[in-house]
Amino acid sequence: MQLTxxxxxxxxxxxxxxxATAMEGVHYVLHAPQGDTYADLLFTMIERRGxxxxxxxxxxxxxxxxxxxxALFQTAVSEAVDRFAPQALLVGASCTAExxxxxxxxxxxxxxxxxxxxxxxxxxxQRKENWGAAETFYQLVRALCTPAKxxxxxxxxxxxxxxxxxxxxxxxxxxxxxxVVEITRLLETLGIGVNVVAPLGATPADLARLPDADxxxxxxxxIADTACRWLERTYGQKTVRTVxxxxxxxxxxxxxxxxxxxxxxxxALDTSRLPWWSRxxxxxxxxxxxxxxxxxxxxxxxxxxxxxxxxGFEVVGLGCYNREFAxxxxxxxxxxxxxxxxxxxxxxxxxxxxxxQPELVLGTQMERHIAKRLxxxxxxxxxxxxxxxxPARYSPQMGFEGANVLFDxxxxxxxxxxxxxxxxxxxxxxxxxxxxxxxHLGHGAAPAATRHPGPVPGSTVPQADVQVxxxxxxxxxxxxxxxxxxxxxxxxxxxxxxxxxxFVRGKARRNTERYAxxxxxxxxxxxxxxxxxxxxxx
Amino acid sequence: xxxxxxxxxxxxxxxxxxxxxxxxxxxxxxxxxGLTGIIWxxxxxxxxxxxxxxxxxxxxxxxxxxxVMVFAEPRFGTAIIEERDLAGMVDCNAELDRVVDxxxxxxxxxxxxxxxxxxxxxxxxxxxxRAAQRLSVKHSGATRVLNYSGSGIETTFTEGEDACLAALVxxxxxxxxxxxxxxxxxxxxxxxxxxQFLRLFAxxxxxxVHSFPARRAGAMPPAxxxxxxxxxxxxxxxxxxxxxxxxxxxxDALFPFGAEGTSAWLHAAAVAFGIDEMHFRTVIxxxxxxxxxxxxxxxxxxxxxxxxxxxxxxxxLPLARFLAQELGMxxxxxxxxxxxxxxMARELALLPAETxxxxxxxxxxxxxxxxxxxxxxxxxxxxxxxPLEAEGLTTKWxxxxxxxxxxxxxxxxxxxxxxxxxxxxxxxxxx
Numbered sequence: 001m002q003l004t005x006x007x008x009x010x011x012x013x014x015x016x017x018x019x020a021t022a023m024e025g026v027h028y029v030l031h032a033p034q035g036d037t038y039a040d041l042l043f044t045m046i047e048r049r050g051x052x053x054x055x056x057x058x059x060x061x062x063x064x065x066x067x068x069x070x071a072l073f074q075t076a077v078s079e080a081v082d083r084f085a086p087q088a089l090l091v092g093a094s095c096t097a098e099x100x101x102x103x104x105x106x107x108x109x110x111x112x113x114x115x116x117x118x119x120x121x122x123x124x125x126q127r128k129e130n131w132g133a134a135e136t137f138y139q140l141v142r143a144l145c146t147p148a149k150x151x152x153x154x155x156x157x158x159x160x161x162x163x164x165x166x167x168x169x170x171x172x173x174x175x176x177x178x179x180v181v182e183i184t185r186l187l188e189t190l191g192i193g194v195n196v197v198a199p200l201g202a203t204p205a206d207l208a209r210l211p212d213a214d215x216x217x218x219x220x221x222x223i224a225d226t227a228c229r230w231l232e233r234t235y236g237q238k239t240v241r242t243v244x245x246x247x248x249x250x251x252x253x254x255x256x257x258x259x260x261x262x263x264x265x266x267x268a269l270d271t272s273r274l275p276w277w278s279r280x281x282x283x284x285x286x287x288x289x290x291x292x293x294x295x296x297x298x299x300x301x302x303x304x305x306x307x308x309x310x311x312g313f314e315v316v317g318l319g320c321y322n323r324e325f326a327x328x329x330x331x332x333x334x335x336x337x338x339x340x341x342x343x344x345x346x347x348x349x350x351x352x353x354x355x356x357q358p359e360l361v362l363g364t365q366m367e368r369h370i371a372k373r374l375x376x377x378x379x380x381x382x383x384x385x386x387x388x389x390x391p392a393r394y395s396p397q398m399g400f401e402g403a404n405v406l407f408d409x410x411x412x413x414x415x416x417x418x419x420x421x422x423x424x425x426x427x428x429x430x431x432x433x434x435x436x437x438x439x440h441l442g443h444g445a446a447p448a449a450t451r452h453p454g455p456v457p458g459s460t461v462p463q464a465d466v467q468v469x470x471x472x473x474x475x476x477x478x479x480x481x482x483x484x485x486x487x488x489x490x491x492x493x494x495x496x497x498x499x500x501x502x503f504v505r506g507k508a509r510r511n512t513e514r515y516a517x518x519x520x521x522x523x524x525x526x527x528x529x530x531x532x533x534x535x536x537x538x
Numbered sequence: 539x540x541x542x543x544x545x546x547x548x549x550x551x552x553x554x555x556x557x558x559x560x561x562x563x564x565x566x567x568x569x570x571x572g573l574t575g576i577i578w579x580x581x582x583x584x585x586x587x588x589x590x591x592x593x594x595x596x597x598x599x600x601x602x603x604x605x606v607m608v609f610a611e612p613r614f615g616t617a618i619i620e621e622r623d624l625a626g627m628v629d630c631n632a633e634l635d636r637v638v639d640x641x642x643x644x645x646x647x648x649x650x651x652x653x654x655x656x657x658x659x660x661x662x663x664x665x666x667x668r669a670a671q672r673l674s675v676k677h678s679g680a681t682r683v684l685n686y687s688g689s690g691i692e693t694t695f696t697e698g699e700d701a702c703l704a705a706l707v708x709x710x711x712x713x714x715x716x717x718x719x720x721x722x723x724x725x726x727x728x729x730x731x732x733x734q735f736l737r738l739f740a741x742x743x744x745x746x747v748h749s750f751p752a753r754r755a756g757a758m759p760p761a762x763x764x765x766x767x768x769x770x771x772x773x774x775x776x777x778x779x780x781x782x783x784x785x786x787x788x789x790d791a792l793f794p795f796g797a798e799g800t801s802a803w804l805h806a807a808a809v810a811f812g813i814d815e816m817h818f819r820t821v822i823x824x825x826x827x828x829x830x831x832x833x834x835x836x837x838x839x840x841x842x843x844x845x846x847x848x849x850x851x852x853x854x855l856p857l858a859r860f861l862a863q864e865l866g867m868x869x870x871x872x873x874x875x876x877x878x879x880x881x882m883a884r885e886l887a888l889l890p891a892e893t894x895x896x897x898x899x900x901x902x903x904x905x906x907x908x909x910x911x912x913x914x915x916x917x918x919x920x921x922x923x924x925p926l927e928a929e930g931l932t933t934k935w936x937x938x939x940x941x942x943x944x945x946x947x948x949x950x951x952x953x954x955x956x957x958x959x960x961x962x963x964x965x966x967x968x969x
Contacts, residue, residue, distance in 0.1 A: 001591075001618060001619060001620060001623055001630070001634060001636075001637050002617070002620060003615055003616075003617055003618075003637045003640060003641060004594075004597045004615060004616045004617075004618050005612065005616075006597075007594060007598055007601060009594075010594065010595070010598040011594045011595040011598060013595075014595075014598065033571065033657045033689070034568075034570075034571060034690045034694065035570060035571025035572075035573065035574075035595075035599060035657065035689070035690025036599075036690065037567065037568045037921060038570055038571075038574075038603055039598075039602075040568070040921030040922075041603075041919070041921045042602055044921050044922070044923065044924040044925060045923075045924065048924060049924065049925070050924055051925050051928065052921065052922065052925045056566060057567075057568075059566045061691050061692070062660065062689075062692045065691070076566065083902060094595060095593035095594070095658055096593070096595075096658050096661055099661045099662060123621070124593060124594065124595070125619060125620050125621040125623075125624055126621045128594065
């Protein structure tokens with residue numbers, strides 16, 4: 001048993017739902033108790049989908065267990081096929097149904113349905129959401145992609161415009177909606193046609209056409225890699241594996257795609273604003289900012305490259321929550337001389353961030369909350385998703401426009417270069433409220449009491465904000481974050497600390513206390529404060 | 539079971555009405571499981587921890603339903619059963635003990651720990667009551683360990699609170715025989731509402747009033763034959779039965795929603811405690827008037843509008859009664875996951891005879907009825923609200939009714955407004 005407070009990934013059947021919901025003409029009959037229907041709200045509330053996910057839950061109850069849950073399943077399948085008339089049917093079990101071993105596969109095939117039925121075996125007690133999504137997509141591709149290799153190749157014999165499949169985008173994906181638009185546009189500029197985008201928006205018939213493309217683009221390896229490998233083996237289709245997140249990676253992606261398609265890359269080597277924005281003098285203050293990066297492996301690895309090469313940050317921590325991609329994250333971590341953090345225990349991540357005291361955290365919604373607690377600026381780079389990760393505006397992470405978006409998103413939480421000087425200048429002005437916190441962080445003011453006894457559901461409101469513990473100079477943080485209580489500060493040193501801008505004061509306090517502890521200094525004086533500053537100076 | 543007629547208890551001061559058949563459905567449901575109750579229970583009892591013994595799905599449900607990934611450590615968590623637990627490679631009980639030890643070492647402030655059963659723990663027949671006994675002994679003096687099931691194969695949504703409170707009842711101290719009558723308010727209420735009720739009972743002259751659950755594990759009220767209890771929530775059937783087993787007596791009343799419901803609810807206590815009728819009227823008059831004033835503006839908006847409740851929290855019947863009786867709405871169908879006929883008798887008697895009462899669910903068929911009826915307002919769960927809005931139907935998220943303070947005189951206006959707001963919004967938007 002594993003004690004879990006918050007999880008990065010849902011169970012594997014939620015991954016299967018992300019595939020089914022992304023596609024058209026697919027229905028998923030899930031053998032599951034009623035509580036599992038909560039998963040619908042992920043799609044209808046977080047992603048604001050205007051349609052129910054195409055999922056029928058059998059919702060068996062305790063009283064059914066002694067009787068015939070198998071019959072219940074078969075009825076649910078028949079009724080779902082009649083009502084929704086899907087072109088292909090997914091069947092499977094959630095964690096509870098897995099234990100009662102009703103064999104959805106056998107039960108569904110016994111019904112001799114007139115459509116393809118794909119049975120999913122998703123071991124709930126071993127695997128998680130991303131794996132479930134990848135496996136489901138692979139099983140669908142395998143089952144529905146029927147042409148023989150020779151036939152598929154003969155179709156490509158005559159001269160044609162090169163085409164590619166874009167594989168991996170799903171429902172509830174982190175900015176998948178906009179990434180697909182951006183990458184499609186980029187391919188068009190190169191004169192490469194998009195054969196199929198899948199699973200997002202694809203029908204079962206579209207999956208059957210996958211072999212028509214000249215090559216595949218594995219846009220989200222967490223979802224698409226298994227299917228891409230099978231297509232490679234079966235149809236000899238090459239896979240583009242460079243993930244175009246960031247300016248440099250987008251250029252590499254274009255080069256790889258152009259080489260495979262036999263087209264001239266220069267048409268697309270237009271540029272994002274990122275290089276100039278990064279070189280302009282106001283960005284000087286970004287130099288060497290210590291950044292901690294955590295997310296799914298693909299986004300984390302991409303973010304690390306951007307952080308170092310395109311922002312001039314120092315990567316001090318790098319990790320991912322999906323062990324399936326541990327190798328990728330290890331390889332990347334070596335580039336930065338780091339030991340990667342591979343864990344799905346959010347308390348471990350919190351501990352690492354608290355210890356490293358980075359100046360910026362690039363993470364998931366979990367790290368956003370951790371960073372908020374520790375008063376460290378943060379930008380979100382990866383799933384798990386939150387309602388805020390589905391903005392109304394166009395906001396890709398990939399391609400050149402994606403690089404522009406990333407520049408803004410990462411720089412925004414930081415105090416700007418000139419602003420930093422102005423804050424120092426006006427710190428002692430009586431009209432400047434030092435306690436107010438950074439206005440752009442949005443929650444500097446004392447929180448109003450909530451009138452709700454419970455949180456508002458559906459991940460729609462960052463309710464947790466109301467509990468933000470304000471940092472007050474005269475008192476220490478609560479003991480909840482495991483930080484040492486301030487001790488032995490002389491009044492003089494305490495006053496000096498107040499002269500330090502608020503956004504580095506917490507760090508100065510911690511560094512000084514750590515320095516004092518390490519050097520066996522009981523009473524922190526003015527000298528200790530400046531000794532510590534010198535000690536930690538870079 | 540007789541599903542056709544409803545027994546109205548003798549002596550009821552409501553006109554008994556014979557209803558038509560209750561539509562009972564046993565198809566696919568779209569309702570949360572009882573684990574969801576942890577979201578408000580852990581905030582009510584501030585030194586209790588809720589440890590779900592379940593799967594990754596359970597943890598994901600709590601996280602998604604709570605709508606937050608709170609940065610602070612919440613007072614609930616999940617012991618996720620893994621392959622090696624199922625394969626017998628490790629002893630589940632030893633694993634559970636290890637998890638609880640680690641948890642209590644981290645959180646020594648926890649005085650009451652609930653082991654909460656889930657669908658997987660029920661199916662593999664993990665005996666959590668034995669585990670709770672064993673762990674209670676192990677941690678005696680520091681933490682009491684109890685268990686209940688919030689599994690979706692046995693409980694829907696608010697039944698989780700019922701199961702939790704029912705598990706607490708045998709732990710309550712006994713009242714002394716011959717003691718004066720005591721009043722117990724049963725059901726987790728927001729603190730602000732609880733305090734309002736306590737003030738009213740004090741003004742009425744009822745000396746000994748307790749809330750159950752209390753805000754701290756060590757302050758749970760006693761129970762015994764001299765206990766008279768009022769259910770503040772309509773979903774507490776098992777808790778009521780457990781209290782009755784201890785000799786406590788339930789005061790039958792409307793549930794305290796709106797001016798009328800709250801008056802009737804308070805009145806039941808006043809009668810049981812021999813409070814003078816004139817005094818009762820004097821005490822409740824200001825609150826009752828405030829409630830009526832507060833809902834007046836919503837009445838203009840809601841009067842004559844039709845409403846359809848999909849089953850969610852078991853609050854549906856009392857709320858439909860409030861909306862019909864005090865705001866002039868027309869309930870077309872009122873769905874409830876479970877219908878407790880005795881506790882609901884007075885509520886049912888006040889609903890219009892044409893209103894269809896449905897128990898259980900077959901979600902696709904029920905949605906067909908919603909589409910055919912095209913109600914002005916549909917009350918439904920989060921999974922259904924946006925899809926129905928996209929079809930042009932105006933909806934109200936049912937879960938907000940569970941999380942918001944809606945009981946009593948001074949929340950009647952807020953309660954009415956929860957229903958009026960979606961309609962008002964529909965009218966103001968020009969996009």
